[in-house]
Amino acid sequence: xxxxxxxxxxxxxxxxxxxxxxxLTQSLIAGMTEALExxxxxxxxxxxxxxxxFTIFIELSQNMMNYSKSKKEINESFDPKGLIMVGKTENNxxxxxxxxxxxxxxxxxxxxxxxEIKGMQIDDIKKRYRELRKSGKDSxxxxxxxGFYEIAKRCKNIxxxxxxxxxxxRYFQFRAVIK
Amino acid sequence: MEKLFIEATQYTPEISLxxxxxxxxVGKSYPENTFEFYKPxxxxxxxxxxxxxxxxxxxxxxxxxxxxxxSKLFFDLFDMLDENRTGREMNxxxxxxxxxxxxxxxxxxxxxxxEDLNINLVKK
Numbered sequence: 001x002x003x004x005x006x007x008x009x010x011x012x013x014x015x016x017x018x019x020x021x022x023x024l025t026q027s028l029i030a031g032m033t034e035a036l037e038x039x040x041x042x043x044x045x046x047x048x049x050x051x052x053x054f055t056i057f058i059e060l061s062q063n064m065m066n067y068s069k070s071k072k073e074i075n076e077s078f079d080p081k082g083l084i085m086v087g088k089t090e091n092n093x094x095x096x097x098x099x100x101x102x103x104x105x106x107x108x109x110x111x112x113x114x115x116e117i118k119g120m121q122i123d124d125i126k127k128r129y130r131e132l133r134k135s136g137k138d139s140x141x142x143x144x145x146x147g148f149y150e151i152a153k154r155c156k157n158i159x160x161x162x163x164x165x166x167x168x169x170r171y172f173q174f175r176a177v178i179k
Numbered sequence: 180m181e182k183l184f185i186e187a188t189q190y191t192p193e194i195s196l197x198x199x200x201x202x203x204x205v206g207k208s209y210p211e212n213t214f215e216f217y218k219p220x221x222x223x224x225x226x227x228x229x230x231x232x233x234x235x236x237x238x239x240x241x242x243x244x245x246x247x248x249x250s251k252l253f254f255d256l257f258d259m260l261d262e263n264r265t266g267r268e269m270n271x272x273x274x275x276x277x278x279x280x281x282x283x284x285x286x287x288x289x290x291x292x293x294e295d296l297n298i299n300l301v302k303k
Contacts, residue, residue: 006273026192026210026211028191029190029209030188030189030190031189031283033189033190033209034189039241041180046278047276047278047279048278048279048281051243051279051281051282052281054244055244055246055281058209058244058246059247060248062211062246065211100285122217126288129209130288130292133254134254134292136251139251146247146250146251147215147247149247150246150250153281162288164186
C-alpha cells in the first residue's frame with residue numbers, strides 16, 4: 001500500500017482529517033471532536049467558528065452512527081462504509097464532508113427537507129428551527145429531527161448529492177462550509 | 180431526595196442538582212442518546228418541584244457547544260422550569276464566553292421562547 005500517495009492526496013485537498021469505513025461509535029466521535037478542538041486552538045480559530053465546526057461535525061457523524069445502528073437493530077444488511085472528513089477550502093474556510101449509504105426510501109425523506117433549507121434565507125432557517133424544536137413535530141427516539149437546520153444555521157452553504165449504487169441503495173454526499 | 184451530581188465526560192456536562200434549589204450544568208453536551216442521558220435529571224427535577232413548591236430556584240447553564248437533540252432537551256428543561264415558576268423566585272443564568280456568538284444567540288432564542296421566565300444572559 002502506498003501511504004505516501006494517500007498523504008499527498010490529503011495534503012493537496014487541504015484535508016485536516018478523515019475517517020472511512022467501519023462503524024462510527026460515540027467514543028470515536030468524541031475523540032475526533034477533541035482532535036478538532038486541538039486543531040482549532042492550533043489555528044487560532046475564533047470561538048464561534050470553532051463551535052460551528054464542532055457542532056456540524058457532531059451532527060453529521062452522529063447522524064451516520066444512528067443510521068447504521070437503526071439498520072443493525074432491524075437486522076438489515078448494511079454497508080457501514082461511511083466517510084467523514086474535515087478540510088479547508090482554497091479560501092481557508094473549514095468544511096465538513098460526509099458520505100454514507102442510504103436506502104432509496106430514506107432519500108425521499110431527506111430531499112424535501114434539504115431542498116426546503118436550500119431555498120431559505122438564514123433568518124427563516126432560524127425561525128423554522130425554533131418552530132420545529134418547540135412543536136417536537138419531527139422528534140424521534142434519538143433526536144429532535146432538527147439536525148439539518150442546526151447545520152444550516154451554522155454554515156455558509158450546504159451542498160448535497162445522491163448517487164445510485166443499485167435499485168435500492170444510494171450514496172448520500174453532503175458538504176457544509178463553516179460560517 | 181438526595182443531591183444529584185454527575186461528573187463531566189468528553190461529551191456530557193458536569194451536572195449538579197442541589198436540594199437548596201441550585202441547578203448547574205457546565206460543559207459540552209452531545210450524548211449518543213440525549214433523551215436517555217438526561218432522563219434521571221428530568222425525573223429528579225420533576226420530583227423536586229413536586230415536593231418543593233415555593234423555594235427559590237437558581238439555574239446556571241454554561242454549555243460550550245451542543246448537538247441538536249441537546250438543544251431540544253434544553254428547550255424541554257426550560258418548559259419544565261416555566262411550568263413551575265409561579266409562587267417562587269426563579270432565575271436562570273445562561274452563561275457563555277463573550278466571543279461565543281452561537282451560544283449567545285442560543286440564549287437569546289430561549290429568552291424569546293420563554294418570555295415569562297427570568298433568563299439572564301451572562302457573559303464570562
